[in-house]
Amino acid sequence: MRILRILVISILGVLTGNCITPFLPETEEEKDLLVVKGMITDLYGVNTIKLTRSVPIDRKNQERPYTGCTVKIIDDLGNTYLLKENRPGEYVTSPEKFQGMTGRKYKLTIDNNRPNELRRAYESGLIEMIQVPQIDSIYYEKTDLDSYFGIINGCQIYLDTHDPLNKCRNYRWEFAETWEFHIPFNAVEHDTCWVSKNSETINVKSTSLMAVDRITRFPLYYIPPYTDRLKVKYSILVTQYSIDEQEYDYWAKVRNITEEVGSLYDITPTSVPGNIYCINDPAETVLGYFSVSSVCSKRIFIKDTFTGVMDRYMYCEEGSKRVTGTLDGVSGLGSQWFVLETGFGAFGIPFWILSRFEDCSDCRMTGTEVEPPFWHDDE
Numbered sequence: 412m413r414i415l416r417i418l419v420i421s422i423l424g425v426l427t428g429n430c431i432t433p434f435l436p437e438t439e440e441e442k443d444l445l446v447v448k449g450m451i452t453d454l455y456g457v458n459t460i461k462l463t464r465s466v467p468i469d470r471k472n473q474e475r476p477y478t479g480c481t482v483k484i485i486d487d488l489g490n491t492y493l494l495k496e497n498r499p500g501e502y503v504t505s506p507e508k509f510q511g512m513t514g515r516k517y518k519l520t521i522d523n524n525r526p527n528e529l530r531r532a533y534e535s536g537l538i539e540m541i542q543v544p545q546i547d548s549i550y551y552e553k554t555d556l557d558s559y560f561g562i563i564n565g566c567q568i569y570l571d572t573h574d575p576l577n578k579c580r581n582y583r584w585e586f587a588e589t590w591e592f593h594i595p596f597n598a599v600e601h602d603t604c605w606v607s608k609n610s611e612t613i614n615v616k617s618t619s620l621m622a623v624d625r626i627t628r629f630p631l632y633y634i635p636p637y638t639d640r641l642k643v644k645y646s647i648l649v650t651q652y653s654i655d656e657q658e659y660d661y662w663a664k665v666r667n668i669t670e671e672v673g674s675l676y677d678i679t680p681t682s683v684p685g686n687i688y689c690i691n692d693p694a695e696t697v698l699g700y701f702s703v704s705s706v707c708s709k710r711i712f713i714k715d716t717f718t719g720v721m722d723r724y725m726y727c728e729e730g731s732k733r734v735t736g737t738l739d740g741v742s743g744l745g746s747q748w749f750v751l752e753t754g755f756g757a758f759g760i761p762f763w764i765l766s767r768f769e770d771c772s773d774c775r776m777t778g779t780e781v782e783p784p785f786w787h788d789d790e
Contacts, residue, residue, distance in 0.1 A: 450702035476500025543653035563719025573625035581659035604778030613666035727771035
């Protein structure tokens, strides 16, 4: 009887396993809130301010651009720069008319100007653009990991920087990584491609409690062996920002929350106040942050041997088939079956190895054949 009960409970568990409703906590994201994301820098070029309206967390992949607003940058001398809406919800500066300057202060103003909505005006405080020092060095060290196959290598990337003037006490970093990969089969025409990705982690550091404004061996990024990033050649471009104490606190709190919840909800937390407020209603919650920063960047390349780097194409011959003589009778060639290998067997009879996986026969499925313009800068 006890066995039957356990069996019934197990069956019910299987039957109801796909009917579990995800837990969605009640948050202010359920309200219709303004979300501000943007930065101005001292680099020549376009600066972008992105305005959206919040969405419930169960529809987080949707986006609601906030269009038709009047968006301005105002400096501490009273100069006003009007931004243009070039795409829905994206407001940009003109490179010919605006470029940030270190030592100056800037604020953002937003007027919704929407006839069917209650008039709302928003702004930030004045934020100083602090001169950012250069990155001293970016370097890597191999790490050893025990695995079933023995010792395998990861790669830890570090950063050193310092400010001899002791003015930039709070730092933030972003990076863009690019790597080359090859498809290892002899019948593949498009076999060499590159992949680029932007950083998704929050990297900030403060030296405000240190006697010397110096950062050494900051662990910027770890590359595990379970990726093909280090198989051929890898590059990382690191961008360093100077931020004030308020922005440092903002990013540090957001980082702590994202580390706790990971990608479970992937929302802008209302518990972390930004630096935009509503003039008409100071109690209104505004999400996001307006950043003002000086910028510098540095690139390194890694072309080394790492033990145990993943072979991303180890699955390609799973369910493959061998065809001899001719391919004329293969149904679905190029749509269901893809040529990986070709050669000659006994008595010079040609053969082909076919795979069900298109990305195993064309690197353009996961990357681009266009070589990055900087790819030989280390040579």
